[in-house]
Ligand code: NZQ
């Protein structure tokens with residue numbers, strides 16, 4: 173195991189009806205004037221925004237609001253949010269929604285105190301200052317409620333890029349699983365896929381002797397395999413929703429990833445897909461993650477066999493370990509298909525002829541990237557090709 177620091181300062185406020193406590197928590201963490209930031213309308217329709225407003229009023233906290241965050245959140249709304257916060261003297265951002273709303277909030281939080289273009293921080297400049305952010309989560313997926321990451325898309329050129337800093341970890345995150353019961357099955361499945369992908373990015377490592385984090389990863393994966401079909405079959409299954417919601421946070425606070433090298437190429441490859449085609453991040457991962465696995469499995473067949481036997485219930489074939497590894501990737505795809513996810517380019521709405529554009533946008537030039545397996549642009553194109561042609 174490698175040396176590590178693990179800093180996860182977020183207060184998680186979990187359970188039914190907890191959104192009504194938002195005002196008290198904002199006060200606890202020093203907010204006087206709040207921006208309530210939300211998406212395209214689901215949180216208004218469900219009555220959640222009204223609950224949050226009432227709670228802020230009861231706590232004597234002032235607020236202004238900005239809705240309209242799109243999935244794959246755009247820089248254009250971030251600029252509006254920064255202007256609004258400066259004009260209204262906002263000192264605290266409350267994201268009410270999913271990963272897109274939270275990431276847009278984090279971008280606004282970076283931009284308000286910064287004397288320049290917030291996009292600098294999405295091009296590699298370190299985050300030095302940010303307003304405090306908190307969340308009321310409405311979808312189990314991105315894990316942004318517990319992470320220090322933010323991913324935003326520049327509308328001009330649809331360039332999707334991320335930044336990260338412990339300063340962006342939410343002060344508190346209110347997590348009421350019943351709020352996710354209004355999610356369409358497709359979004360639920362996209363979220364589940366993203367949660368699993370966050371684990372796989374960490375599970376596939378070259379670091380040895382990391383049993384504790386291996387086992388934590390496997391626990392999250394087994395939970396998702398069990399609970400996802402239950403919520404697809406019955407969207408009102410609170411207990412299954414609750415397990416998935418917490419799994420989403422555990423998957424991405426990095427508690428499963430400490431002390432080990434991580435990969436993250438599948439996320440990079442996917443961000444080009446959701447950037448170019450404006451598709452859901454989880455759907456893009458359903459297409460890319462197994463294709464990446466197929467391409468790299470030879471790097472450490474026995475690690476894939478560990479996943480196969482411990483997570484996907486495969487019998488170990490000692491004479492042909494590669495067969496066991498490949499069987500697990502097949503089972504992963506069968507699972508994804510069973511929950512309604514796309515498994516190839518055409519099901520996703522991507523085009524094979526765009527592969528050169530995707531590779532170019534991936535932007536590694538003649539270099540290499542990745543933790544578990546270093547990929548060059550030829551490898552990247554090959555993975556996109558596998559994703560284009562996958563059939564079950
Ligand atoms: O906009 P509204 O009307 O709210 O609708 C949303 C949106 O259309 C809807 N939705 C959310 N909660 C709902 C609901 N509909 C009904 N009932 C509810 N309770 O779901 C749709 C998707 O929402 P979105 O926020 O986009 O989903 P998700 O949480 O999957 O976030 C995806 C974004 O997070 C980024 C992704 O790249 C993508 O841009 N990621 C962020 C990460 C991070 N910050 O740590 C890590 C991830 O790997 C990921 O890259």
Ligand code: ZN
Pocket residue numbers: 314366369370439453
């Ligand atoms: Zn993700």
